[in-house]
Amino acid sequence: MKLYCTQRGRDVEVIVNDEMTLYVCGVTPYDSAHTGHLAMAAVYDVIARRLRARGARVRVVRNITDVDDPLLPRAEQLNIPYWDLVEAEIAQWMADTRRLGLACDVEPRASEHIDGMITAIEEMAAAGLTYEMDGTVYFRVSRDRAYGGLSHYDEAQMVAAARERGGDPDRSGKEAPLDFVLWQPSRPGEPEYASPFGRGRPGWHIGCSVMSRRHCGPRVDIHGGGADLVFPHHECEAAQDRGMDGSRVGIWFHSALLDYRGEKMSKSRGNIVLARDLLDKHDPMVVRLAALGSYSPRRGGEWRDGHVDEAAERLDRWRRAARAESGPAPERFEEAFFARLDDNVELPDAIGVADELAGDILAGRGSDARGPVALRSFLKVLGLDGATEDRGR
Ligand SMILES: [Zn+2]
Structure with missing residues (x-):
């Protein structure tokens, strides 16, 4: 890394x-x-x-x-x-x-x-x-x-x-x-x-x-x-x-700091989205994925109000794919995913690789049992393998 x-x-x-x-x-x-x-x-x-x-x-x-x-x-x-x-x-x-x-x-x-x-x-x-x-x-x-x-x-x-x-x-x-x-x-x-x-x-x-x-x-x-x-x-x-x-x-x-509505998100500018407001309405893992997916620590990123809904759909897809029995051979995806993550934690890129793998699994491509296992390892390192509700510490 x-x-x-x-x-x-x-x-x-x-x-x-x-x-x-x-x-x-x-x-x-x-x-x-x-x-x-x-x-x-x-x-x-x-x-x-x-x-x-x-x-x-x-x-x-x-x-x-x-x-x-x-x-x-x-x-x-x-x-x-x-x-x-x-x-x-x-x-x-x-x-x-x-x-x-x-x-x-x-x-x-x-x-x-x-x-x-x-x-x-x-x-x-x-x-x-x-x-x-x-x-x-x-x-x-x-x-x-x-x-x-x-x-x-x-x-x-x-x-x-x-x-x-x-x-x-x-x-x-x-x-x-x-x-x-x-x-x-x-x-x-x-x-x-x-x-x-x-x-x-x-x-x-x-x-x-x-x-x-x-x-x-x-x-x-x-x-x-x-x-x-x-x-x-x-x-x-x-x-x-x-x-x-x-x-x-x-x-x-x-x-880098996260932008919102064209400016750095900050209390003094009044352009903030509070976690508690999102957590009242959504699965915490969805909120976590929305935060990760919006953001590159080196390049920054912008929070958009649609992020949570996108993350909900994405996580649903990933969870279904992770439960599947087979998918494509995982090597290419693993190499790409960890290469992105290990290069200054390029989260949006890594998430793109996970999307690709999940898409292939759900489309029924390949018969390798290690495909879904690889996707589960991606979920784990992103901290998205938690239960849908408060799982304590
Ligand atoms: Zn300090």
Whole structure:
């Protein structure tokens, strides 16, 4: 299997070891579980299934950033306390992902790793990598020569992206515009914790460095997340990892965002399709197939409202074909299907191959009993072999 590594700027062969770790930046629980989130989570789930099928024991860690900037404004908008919003959104996310078979081994929450974050900041402070300004602790980017090497952005691009995505490059008094927050005072209504740097809360990025070190150990084989996380989130995470003796990442694999009605699907644009609305009406496996089929992690994709009906028809065909007794010789299909999947998880192409095989089986072509067996193996690696109803974890 090869995946495009953002840091190296090229496809990298995934070396399949006995024990592997996959860390995926999950959701901030305020607009959780729209189909864009699900398509992305499904991609990493398929990667894990594919590696497992090849003999690896894969530990999947998918975090939840439950201490973060966008949460308070959302809670205020809904006129509910911060933690009520967070708990409700997390419960919904867990229910949706469980029904869709998007399993992971650990789902750590930032709020449960505050002590680890404080220790990590102290480690970086001892190494001279931090400074403090009015209760905010910053990471001193000038001390990290590799900074910028993940995104390959130049200085101006980094400043612009930081401004757009939650950074504070324009705050006066900082040593340098790109220095980023490790710890900061909380706003009224936000969670607040005691620390050696004063009461407050962690910055956005430090949580992932601490959770990956804690739950994956020294090596993360594949680090995933949406393409919008490359900068600043993952650039800063990588800098922290170097500064605190954190995990080392083998491949940074980013998945494109899903479009809807001509734009990236996002809460702020108001163009989202919630998983819960689809799951109320459809077989979860149909919803999963609709998400997978609409989406290539490298090329992106667009959600269309007709996707679910198309997926329902397709899955019905696949299930009938998988129950058949014979079909064509499977070698050609297996080779094509796994070649597509193993090349940056080209889901629409792989699904096209499965369609072809199912079509041949249903048309009565061939008398090879291995034909339907191959189709069942495709369903399994795509995670579509679940029952039609909630199958638990
Ligand atoms: Zn993260």
